[in-house]
Amino acid sequence: MCGIVGYIGKKDAAPILLEGLKKLEYRGYDSAGIAVQEKQGIALVKKKGKLNSLEEILKQKSPRGNVGIGHTRWATHGKPSTPNSHPHQSSEGEFVVVHNGIIENYLELKNQLKKEGYVFDSETDTEVIPNLISKFYQGNIEEAVRKAVDLLEGSYAIAVLSKKEKEKIVAVRKDSPLIIGLGEDEYFIGSDIPAILDHTRNVYILDDNEMAVLEHQGVKTYTVEGEELDKEIFNVDWEASMAEKGGYDHFMLKEIHEQPETVKNCINGRLTETDVKFEGFTMDQEELNKYNKIYIVACGTAYNSGLVGKYAIEKLARVPVEVAIASEFRYRDPIVDENTLVIVVSQSGETADTLAAVRESKAKGARIIGICNVVGSTIARESDDVIYIHAGPEIAVASTKAYIGMITVQYLLAIYFARIKGLLADDKSREIISSFKQIPEQIKEVLEKNEAEIKAQIDNYADRENIFYIGRGLDNAVVEEASLKLKEISYIHAESYPAGELKHGTLALVEEGVPVIAVATQTDVIDKTLSNIKEVKARDGVVTAVVTEGVKDLDDIDFRFEIPATNELLAGILSTVPLQLLAYYIAVERECAIDQPRNLAKSVTVE
Ligand code: F6R
Numbered sequence: 001m002c003g004i005v006g007y008i009g010k011k012d013a014a015p016i017l018l019e020g021l022k023k024l025e026y027r028g029y030d031s032a033g034i035a036v037q038e039k040q041g042i043a044l045v046k047k048k049g050k051l052n053s054l055e056e057i058l059k060q061k062s063p064r065g066n067v068g069i070g071h072t073r074w075a076t077h078g079k080p081s082t083p084n085s086h087p088h089q090s091s092e093g094e095f096v097v098v099h100n101g102i103i104e105n106y107l108e109l110k111n112q113l114k115k116e117g118y119v120f121d122s123e124t125d126t127e128v129i130p131n132l133i134s135k136f137y138q139g140n141i142e143e144a145v146r147k148a149v150d151l152l153e154g155s156y157a158i159a160v161l162s163k164k165e166k167e168k169i170v171a172v173r174k175d176s177p178l179i180i181g182l183g184e185d186e187y188f189i190g191s192d193i194p195a196i197l198d199h200t201r202n203v204y205i206l207d208d209n210e211m212a213v214l215e216h217q218g219v220k221t222y223t224v225e226g227e228e229l230d231k232e233i234f235n236v237d238w239e240a241s242m243a244e245k246g247g248y249d250h251f252m253l254k255e256i257h258e259q260p261e262t263v264k265n266c267i268n269g270r271l272t273e274t275d276v277k278f279e280g281f282t283m284d285q286e287e288l289n290k291y292n293k294i295y296i297v298a299c300g301t302a303y304n305s306g307l308v309g310k311y312a313i314e315k316l317a318r319v320p321v322e323v324a325i326a327s328e329f330r331y332r333d334p335i336v337d338e339n340t341l342v343i344v345v346s347q348s349g350e351t352a353d354t355l356a357a358v359r360e361s362k363a364k365g366a367r368i369i370g371i372c373n374v375v376g377s378t379i380a381r382e383s384d385d386v387i388y389i390h391a392g393p394e395i396a397v398a399s400t401k402a403y404i405g406m407i408t409v410q411y412l413l414a415i416y417f418a419r420i421k422g423l424l425a426d427d428k429s430r431e432i433i434s435s436f437k438q439i440p441e442q443i444k445e446v447l448e449k450n451e452a453e454i455k456a457q458i459d460n461y462a463d464r465e466n467i468f469y470i471g472r473g474l475d476n477a478v479v480e481e482a483s484l485k486l487k488e489i490s491y492i493h494a495e496s497y498p499a500g501e502l503k504h505g506t507l508a509l510v511e512e513g514v515p516v517i518a519v520a521t522q523t524d525v526i527d528k529t530l531s532n533i534k535e536v537k538a539r540d541g542v543v544t545a546v547v548t549e550g551v552k553d554l555d556d557i558d559f560r561f562e563i564p565a566t567n568e569l570l571a572g573i574l575s576t577v578p579l580q581l582l583a584y585y586i587a588v589e590r591e592c593a594i595d596q597p598r599n600l601a602k603s604v605t606v607e
Contacts, residue, residue, distance in 0.1 A: 003071065021071070036063035036067070037068065042161055074601040104154035113135070133160060167216055171189050172224060173207075174209055177374075189214065192374070201236045266389055276415045288319075288341075294342075298345035307481075317414055317423060318423060369384065369385050369386070373391050398488050398594070462586050467494045469482050475519035475522055478579070490586045517546070518544070
């Protein structure tokens, strides 16, 4: 939910921390702060608001020193305010902490600490941490941090500075991501790789209950019990420019335009002429036959990707699939056992509800396949197998390229399962795979053909209060995601329906001028969808349709976005793209904060 950074080296820490925080702003952006070791003590600067509020203060007067930590916040405990911003310090100011996560037992700890004379300045759960460290400090900061985290229940990635041991940062994690960047005589802390990518490509990815101690002479890693570790260095092969806006007005638009690359990266090395293979993941027929049910568990856009996955897997591999919302799944005592296959989908690999579903399913004996973007993330590591979507860093809060990567992997899995079961003959498989290979170029075509027209038509949608989306079958899965995209970035009320369902209630809301967006790419149901479009037109609604080029007989349609012909199963990838653009340009017209929509954060590591 929040982003943390740290630096120790020979350079001025403050500008490095600020730059690192800018790369992490997608993790939270209601307040920010830094703490830097100065000769006289630790200088703390923090401010409510986006990072530029902090930047303005630092322009006037920036702390000077070579060791520091920083934080960008997304409020959980305590409203967005300067006192609630991180870093937080112990009552006597000796220990300073930044924290990402939630301390579930903080009230109990806070009450106890208050009785012992500690004074609290904020409403946060975090403030108990520096005070516990202060309580346990007896000349060894690592030891004090160990004792403090031993009392914490919940999730945390923390970085600690102390006035007592100035040339050192101690970091520890449990259930919140944390990486350590290893430069030349300088070392970094980040919640995520983009924070350190301008400085180094060599990182340690800390696992749960691991601690790192950063000093000028190097970094040592330990278990939280104090046993020294020999951690493997992970070399990041992302280009730094990949994490920048690359000339687009918003990360979201850049990421929409990166989607041909996303699909390419996702299918690269995984397709033969007739088959799909995944590095490090196999399943034989006997095992697949054992599974009488597949769950796809995820949140938000990742959940919507599962709707496409369900459609493809059921269609090709004939195994029943249920798509489950992760936050509901674990509390409903799901019927999961060793005969259930659980596919969890998560861009960040850190979503708390999805992670909880992984653990719940694992405890019940299911095999877990993780579909993730962030390499080395917690869900990726805790799943039995992980298939990466290779979308590169996704910075815009509203997911676009990660969604395309997620559905691409699920299409691949559907083919893979169908081939194992012997349900997809060579010629059929060859046909789908050959269509798959054309998808990256076809996405480019969709972007080129539709973008200017969408911009030109934007007035028809931008001032509306409600927009409805309809589709049948696969198209219905697509409109679920399209409507989420619109509402989260434009704040227009949008809903999606199976097209035939409109007349069972929502049609009552359709009156003159109400926009209804239909996706109609599936020939087996297109006539039915066209009838539903007529129902809308009869109430003077304004219909936009996403259809395959060459489709005729669409007299009732006011606006039309075309996608190139492909194997119909794969149309879900192409039909998504114009609707992402539509949402984007509506939000531009409404002057919304596109990359950072109100109330939302990129990585939701709390329940
Ligand atoms: C919406 C969006 C969210 C995420 C959801 C799950 O555009 O991005 O709905 O899909 O928070 O996140 P991950 O995929 O990281 O588990």
